[in-house]
Amino acid sequence: MVKKQLAVIGYGQSTVKTIIDQLYEIGMDDYFEFTALTIDKLLDRTLPKDVLVLVTSRVLQAMAKPYLPKETPILVAKRMINYANIRQLLELPDQMDVLLVSNMKEAAHEIKDVLIEAGINLNFFPYYPNADLPKNIRVAITPGDKEQVPETIDHVIDMGVRLLDISTIIEVFHHFGITDLPYHRLTTRYLHSLLSVTVQLNEEIFMTKMLRNSLEEIVDNVDEAVIVYNEEGIVHFINHKAIKLLEIKEEQLVGKSIHHIAKPSFLEAVKSIKNAYDVFKEIDQVTYYMQKKPIEIDQQPFGTLVMFREANEIQRLEHRYRDQSKRKNFVSKYSFDDMVATSGSIMHLKVIARKLAKSDSTILILGETGTGKEVLAQSIHHASPRAYLPFVGVNFSSFSESLLESELFGYEGGAFTGARKNGKSGLFEQAHKGTLFLDEIGDASGAIQQRLLRVLQEKEIMRVGGEQVIPVDVRIIAATNRNLEEMMEEGSFRKDLFYRLNILPLYLPPLRERKEDIEVLTELFIQEVCQHLHREPPYFTSRAKKEMVNYHWPGNVRELHNVIEYLMHIVEEYIDAEHLPFVSGSNFVNNTMGRRPDFEGLLDEFREKNFLTEMTSILEFLNMSKNCAGRPALLKGLSEKQLHLTDQQLRYRQQILRDFNLIEMHRGRKGSTITQRGKELLSYMKSVQ
């Protein structure tokens, strides 16, 4: 077959060369002989006979025409953008000013139109030789005409020479009447010549690409490690977290085999997970929470998505969540309005306390048990500038010494056996910026007193087993029913700590010294309990009223509350003197702890407070005693078992046991006895040992 003559005329050499290369690549050299020329060489050259001249733009057509025989056919090539470098354009910020540089005005404008049509959202300023250079433009885009880019430009995106459009190639064949076009081969090779760029031919694909870019960015920033690989194990996506957890040092991971980049222990673990399952897996001594999901595209299996993160990270989150939700409960329930009183002593105390609330100083509340020390502490917090911040209370007699230390100051991971792996924040940290109520401070051991003193002086804490100093800003309100001055004399309470705490002391007198309050408090409690029980309030006979006032109320307001609660369950219309437990001598069970019926629940509750040994020892002691055991005997019995409690600590534990109906406490010095239920608990414990 005689080859036809095709002359390619362009402006610059690189353009002509790129197009000739493209023609060879498509296989057009089977049909044609090429002449490659730049326009400036046209004058010197005579073109072969029956040649078809292919010019790269309309301007070149005009330029070439005068130098060509009149009958020479000229075809203006349609050219498409080289999309190979389109990604760089997509990465520029929307509406950015860019220079569009070409060696010809028309080409510059033409490219601008094509790019706008393709959905590239930039402000294009066409630029060509002798054109005005707009100010303050830093980025230039050019289709292979880098040499035309002005020097003031910082960043040049060379999109490469524009290639011939397939329609132009077909027109060339038509011109010569070649009908047996190898269409299939031609298009395949043509597409091949465009290589990776053909996938980006329309705006829709640009959009997906942009979407993918944004998704990649998001997935790269999540806390979860993510890897996607196809059926052959070729990695399609891997985020920073996965690279970090798998300790991969290599770069450019996309396109590589997962078997090549990930450690065998990880691959083993992934293999052992069923598709669509999530499990905890240990890989090289670290536990991970892993998920594996199959990916399908158009109902065809495509590959696998693996997501994983370190399990202790999840635990950390959980602890943080728990700490935070616990924090939410650290709010004061009472305000001064809830502190009911008519007595001059309490009215006066409330006036002083309201004033003290405004300051940040430490307050010490003194008073017998049940006089309302906690109510007062909460009211002070409520009226203070810290009102919207946590109010955290801790009762020193309700914790064993070791537990109290870690409760107050927290501990670092692994500080002691049984400690949480990641440590725990203490109440000081949890009360940060708020108020910490140290109830029954008189029960603090020497070691705790010393640590407290340091915190009050330094305003910083150190967790148990930790080395880091944590600054804390808490207002301290301490309370006790013990005589701290006497304790100082005895040497069981530190003087320096006492003076730190005793800056603003407040004394809550016992109920027997403010009998006027009995009536208002009774009314309040009757109203509350009746509302709760949905019943009508009963009335007091005058004898009952008298007995109420005459009684010495050793348990103070708390006892009054408990008596009212008891009465509301046993009386109908009225309350007579005989109904009153302190008159009739009847025992009643306080229901303040919220009883859990099952023994396991009860034991859990004791375990939680680290009380179990002490509680069972008390029960065992009472079980062994023929008669009622008084507190001194109990304390002695416990200390023989190396359980050293203060009188107050024992009382607290006895109250809990009584509230759970495990023991009975008799008034005065009569001591306590174990109940049937207490005995059942002991045999239950033996049976499950």
Ligand SMILES: Nc1ncnc2c1ncn2[C@@H]1O[C@H](COP(=O)(O)OP(=O)(O)OP(=O)(O)O)[C@@H](O)[C@H]1O
């Ligand atoms: N003025 C008051 N107005 C209303 N309720 C009160 C008042 N004082 C005390 N109470 C109630 O009495 C009970 C005991 O109060 P609180 O716990 O504050 O006493 P406390 O002195 O801290 O006791 P303890 O020394 O045993 O810790 C609570 O139920 C509280 O609601």
